[in-house]
């Protein structure tokens with residue numbers, strides 16, 4: 001598994017060119033991207049990274065990748081990120097690593113979004129394996145949970161060591177199991193319409209390219 005993540009994560013660096021502003025995603029696959037990018041920077045590549053989480057920011061700093069913010073660099077040339085599920089239309093579920101809000105903001109201003117996964121993440125329909133993470137304000141979280149249950153979902157407050165998991169933005173995450181996601185776009189806006197919801201992990205029509213690590217080698221899906 002780690003080998004496949006590494007294969008995809010490192011392959012994404014081939015798409016990074018000198019002078020680019022690069023969105024740095026979050027997770028164990030992009031970990032390999034950031035590390036390789038660090039080695040490329042050590043070899044003379046000039047890039048500016050926009051991290052999507054404190055974890056990725058810390059790793060990028062360790063790797064000596066110059067960093068900036070969306071305020072200073074509002075246009076991102078390329079973003080590289082992981083995913084929890086990818087469907088045949090390249091729509092995604094993201095956020096099991098808890099960084100979905102910043103990831104979606106950075107993806108939304110990126111000219112290109114490259115997703116790096118191992119082949120266990122490819123599904124024929126979103127929601128087959130992963131819940132849809134929904135980031136909510138701590139104020140009124142249980143009210144939002146009830147609203148989501150009324151939509152027919154099985155909802156769980158994400159916990160870390162028995163207490164609520166808190167995102168980099170200071171929010172909670174509700175993991176929502178959905179029986180059947182027939183329209184990811186419709187569900188995405190429906191979820192975001194609930195007062196108290198900050199953002200959800202459905203990424204629709206944002207991805208340009210998926211690099212998949214498989215036992216047979218690297219697979220590219222456009």
Ligand code: 5RP
Pocket residue numbers: 025026027028029030081082083084093094095096097098099100103
């Ligand atoms: C974090 C994410 C991650 O990209 C996603 O969970 C995949 O992670 P990994 O590469 O560790 O499997 O969306 O919010």
